[in-house]
């Protein structure tokens with residue numbers, strides 16, 4: 001079918017654009033695709049998501065590296081911001097972002113490689129992500145979540161002595177009467193599902209792909 | 224070599240160097256420089272390259288690439304947002320006057336670590352311990368003693384604590400003071416119990432921020448003759464907290480050991496990028512921290528280990544580069560996926576020991592069993608094994624080491640994504656007598672037999688304690 005062929009050619013071209021990190025070309029292609037009749041959702045679900053999945057798999061096999069992932073992410077983000085988001089807004093009057101996640105590494109902890117991967121994957125999958133960086137105190141998480149009107153607070157910990165701050169944050173939310181306003185997801189090498197449950201978190205993510213699934217579930221979408 | 228003038232000079236650069244956005248540093252400067260230098264110096268490590276190459280020209284090109292990398296990138300201080308930079312001649316001057324040997328610990332247990340060359344017959348220094356792996360409080364003394372009492376362990380390195388007085392500790396809080404004091408109280412007990420009161424201790428593992436280090440050294444709890452740790456943030460970054468440790472350690476005249484963990488597939492890249500990052504990273508730790516010993520622990524992003532084939536292929540040429548071209552004291556950390564009670568752990572440790580010894584590393588650190596993340600999954604027996612294999616490899620040719628490493632890798636490769644974390648300390652040791660169980664000893668003996676069959680002479684004089692050990696140059 002000509003449509004399928006066209007989509008296949010589009011995917012091929014975009015694959016190269018993602019690898020090169022060419023944001024200009026990316027937005028140009030997205031514009032053309034919409035002009036040629038694809039809806040923003042068709043374009044994202046039919047073209048971008050399979051590519052994204054592929055890029056993620058290649059990283060898992062370490063055929064490509066973090067900077068390549070970042071390049072691809074930049075192109076997709078720019079497309080979303082400049083082409084898809086305005087088109088959706090014009091069509092339905094509503095934004096397309098799934099929700100806002102405030103993410104960071106817990107107090108005293110400067111490990112950020114895993115957290116950065118999670119933030120990146122959430123972003124390219126349509127979440128608005130506010131990355132607070134490392135060494136973030138429970139209060140700073142809460143302040144940022146309020147300011148950004150976040151849906152989800154994501155905490156990363158790689159150190160046994162920075163893990164308790166996760167539970168502290170949840171208790172503080174309860175104490176402030178804010179627990180119902182935010183979903184809380186936790187992760188990091190020493191954190192387990194059982195630990196997440198014990199401290200009353202809403203979800204645990206074992207890796208970046210799992211983190212995206214769980215965040216989608218937290219806002220009521222399918223994983 | 225450190226002195227007050229140099230310390231102030233480093234701090235000046237931290238406040239006055241060129242300003243850069245962290246994202247630009249991470250995502251543009253580092254990867255672009257790596258790619259450029261890889262091409263410029265023709266650094267190629269194919270996926271089927273030998274584990275232990277015998278290629279001096281490659282090692283020397285890698286050194287040049289690492290040197291240029293250090294000059295081009297420098298170290299970013301994330302608190303000041305500035306890059307500390309040094310010229311090539313400043314770097315060469317500084318690494319030229321760095322010490323080529325270092326005595327750690329106190330009478331009667333002091334030990335001297337020496338610079339080694341590839342294929343050197345000199346015994347490598349063994350720094351045994353769990354390297355930051357958390358342990359339950361009630362097992363902590365016995366665990367540290369299990370390393371301290373091993374005669375082949377020249378220096379010890381601490382694990383961290385899961386709790387303090389049964390409470391959850393908290394980093395960068397008063398709890399960190401208690402955690403760090405608790406670590407010192409318990410490791411000093413462990414070395415005393417092992418009958419080696421002067422054993423040099425690698426610390427302070429519970430000093431996640433600067434607080435722990437400041438409190439234990441300020442109170443004289445932990446003397447200057449121990450080896451005090453400061454991390455460099457991957458890749459090539461530091462901050463005020465870490466520089467506070469540096470300033471403090473220098474002002475107290477203590478030994479400074481720095482480390483950094485480049486991430487495979489991270490901003491430095493793949494095998495070639497990691498190899499350049501190891502060389503450049505050691506040079507930069509020398510420049511920014513004025514360290515006396517340093518280690519790099521290139522880490523797999525999904526398994527958390529250092530023993531994956533691609534990582535081994537980066538470590539060996541990088542060690543050779545440093546050891547052929549400088550007299551810096553470079554240590555290698557062994558982080559296997561396997562834990563106590565598994566053959567996997569022993570195969571991994573054997574492979575990386577053989578590789579490091581024949582490539583000219585000055586010391587081996589670890590093993591950081593079960594990727595360092597499984598509470599209490601560590602034991603002294605694996606440090607004994609690491610030392611025995613390492614000493615049997617003294618003077619071994621790189622070609623012979625490569626043959627044995629390949630044999631070992633073939634035996635553990637399939638386990639790397641299986642998390643074979645093995646058993647906790649109290650399941651592989653009698654915790655009162657502090658001796659390995661028959662079962663764990665049996666597995667250890669089995670793997671030693673396999674190594675003997677492969678031709679490793681584990682029974683030579685050099686493999687035994689004290690014989691052939693030299694403490695003078």
Ligand code: B12
Pocket residue numbers: 108109110111112113114115117118154155156157158159160161185186187188189190204205206207208209211353354355356357383427428429430431432452453454455456457458482483484486522523524525526527528591594595596
């Ligand atoms: C790299 C590293 C460092 C680097 C960090 C550089 C950086 N920019 O992050 C440096 C050298 C600075 C460092 C320093 C220290 N480290 Co360190 N480090 C590591 C190491 C080797 C790898 C961590 C890593 O990056 N893995 C790769 C990433 C991709 O994996 P990840 O972080 O697990 O993330 C994945 C998942 O967990 C998940 N995830 C992560 N975050 C989140 C968040 C959410 C919301 C979700 C859903 C999911 C999720 O998704 C990620 C992607 O798949 C680990 C050991 C190990 N094997 O894990 C030790 C380790 C974490 N470090 C340790 C220690 C002790 C330290 C120090 C205290 C040592 C010292 N005494 O100075 C300092 C602490 C500094 C500080 N204040 O934080 C210990 C911690 C022990 C413990 N349980 O307390 C470990 C386990 C090693 C050990 N045994 O010593 N370290």
